[in-house]
Amino acid sequence: MNEVPVSCIPAAGKMSKTKKIIDEACDLQNPELDLADKSVTSFEEMPGLLNMLNVTRITLSHNKINAIPPGLANLVNLEILNLFDNQITDLPISLSQMPKLRILNLGMNRLNILPRGFGAFPALEVLDLTYNNLNEKNLPGNFFMMETLRALYLADNDFEYLPSEIGQLKNLQILVLRENDLIELPKEIGDLNRLRELHIQGNRLTVLPPEIGNLDLVSNKAVFRMEFNPWVTPIGDQLQVGISHVIDYIRSETYKYVYNRHQSAKGPPPPIEADKSKKLSRLV
Template identity: 75%
Template sequence: MSKVRKIIDEAKESKNPELDLVDKGISSFDEIPSILTMFNLTRITLTHNRISVVTPALANLTNLEILNLFNNQVEELPTSLSSMPKLRILNLGMNKLSALPRGFGAFPVLEVLDLTYNNLNENSLPGNFFMIETLRALYLGDNDFESIPSEIGHLKNLQILVLRDNDIVELPKEIGELARLRELHIQGNRLSVLPPELGNLDLTSNKSVIRMENNPWVAPIADQLQVGISHVVDYLRSETYKFVHGRHAVTQAPNRVSEKRDRSVSVA
């Protein structure tokens, strides 16, 4: 750890607000206690280490704007993280999170939250998760979501939403309330239909991105997708599709009830 100490000491001496500790074999904050007194830090990069526990004392770094813990072994987070007054970017991708702490949605200025490649699902999220009104980008790809809570409609400033490679079977109509959304990744799920309200969004301009391949779409959507994304969005806005979607919802309702019943029996 002598190299790590040297990097930290040099940062202290030069009063460098950015600390880079990528791939240094760090397994605990106990190995780097001195960074918890570096109150001038605005960015900490700890990617590609072996950290399993994030210390609550990290929240004392009140000037921190960027915290990158991508590719560690974090299983649990302290509630105190969400009280950090200046934290704008939090990257927790490729860890071992199966739940988020109560109150996690209290971040005052968070703009980018990356939770890609974890073990999260709709039951992992605390009640206030979708109250992070400042959020511009939310990455939930490569997790275990089967559904997305309707409260996602509260994220009025969201511009990028990544839900790829989960087990999502339907999207809530409230996604249509995300007026600023310009990038939507829903590929690699179990979606067969989309809420007509998705047609409310501007997802076909030159600056927009929508990815939806590798889903078991109903034939009309699959046919439109062959022609192009813009044709899919136009189709979602049509009266014909509203009828198709309504009929699909009615026919699928009994299947969902039986699936829930089967799950409850297997759990018992």
Template identity: 60%
Template sequence: MSKAGRKALEEAVDSGNPELELQDKHIVKIEDLPGLFSMEHVTRLTLSHNRLVSLPPAIANLANLEILNLFDNHLEELPVAISSLNKLRILNVGMNRLDTLPRGFGSFPVLEVLDFTYNNISEETLPGNFFMLESLRALYMGDNDFEVLSPEIKNFKNLQILVVRENDLVDLPREIGELARLRELHVQGNRLQVLPPEIGNLDLQSSKSCLRLDSNPWVPMIADQLLLGTSHVLEMLRNQSYKFVYQRHLQTNAQYPPKNREAKERKISRVKPQLA
């Protein structure tokens, strides 16, 4: 760890500051931060832009932690103990090398924002209780390896932002239409050909809403309306002619567009770090 990192940690210990900012301090091991896990008063811990390869179970000692930012590290897994942080509201583990989330991950009682953008996670590697995170307001899971989303996503009753761009999605569950509070939906850069008609029931047309659909191999009916704007797509989803097209598409078991495997293999999250 750099001298600047040690100085920042020492100052936090001396001042009793509940917000500990240790981003971009060349930290490779948490063990390089002596006394960190005894700082129970800390409510915000920022360790982004470092070179951490692991997170010890002792992270659970920070019982008052509300915000944990681990963006842009070399983490390949998270400890099961992380879900013991009962006050955690915001967790950012984006831009790492995670293939899975730990068992019991869905037991955070007040987690509102979860960001695991740009990792290697898929529907097969989510823990069984993931969809019990009913307090979630924003879920960022773009640039991963999802091909489908579970219908259990309907359990996220408080979700306002859902970002699943740049995955391998070939289908969206109709249950997304049950997310009454959803105001942002980002599905660009997938393998989607159709949208469930239920998405047309969501409030995604107001000035404070956002719907991103570009860079998908849509059926002509959607592609044509998208040229006119997303509001035209939403209106089309509500009409009977589209519902017929949607049902026919499902029944014919249309062939899915191929994956862009070459692009996936070039991802930084696939490359093992070279540590000094």
């Protein structure tokens, strides 16, 4: 007896463009689904999507989605999930249980908190949380236990401090912290032996921990961006000459003395200059 192919889509009348795309992907067994910029507001407008067990890549960027259903975690073969530029306010706990997810882009959303257990991803390599409303107080306890993570993008959030647990991300190669409210960096950042890109521009940093000198941030392939911070005069002077001069200075005994003196005489942090109240991520 011939088997009748089962459609992913429930019977419906007039299909929207979105439904048509999903239907075609199901029929062709296409492992990649592109629904970027389709004015989608919820997963209910994409019937059948959560049944596409063969899908490995879903692009839903530039839509108006505000919630992720827990059932998305049933897509056990999904490797890349792009939700950039939506209106997502919270995430299901089940998301971090996806066994093959390698790249997760949640940039340009409205996240104020991450769910409990968020750091349990078994295979995540790239996590983009750029332009949300996150800070050190609303990260789950296991956030820095993602041992497979190679790139972490936390730019344009509200961090004043970076937890010392950052040093546990031993495979991290790219760390982007620009445009936060960072007052200082933990010395444990010097434990990230594989780090080749560090972006800390546009914060409230005045000094750097001497341990940053342990990192290779001046080779040909390295990127170290640190402008637009209220640096103490010696660091500011070295920065005008070049990044390599900053690193050489930070590695010196002179700087260790300057750093310790600065820490012991620590005054109030520099004021916040950027007004983030009108950020799109703040909109309700």
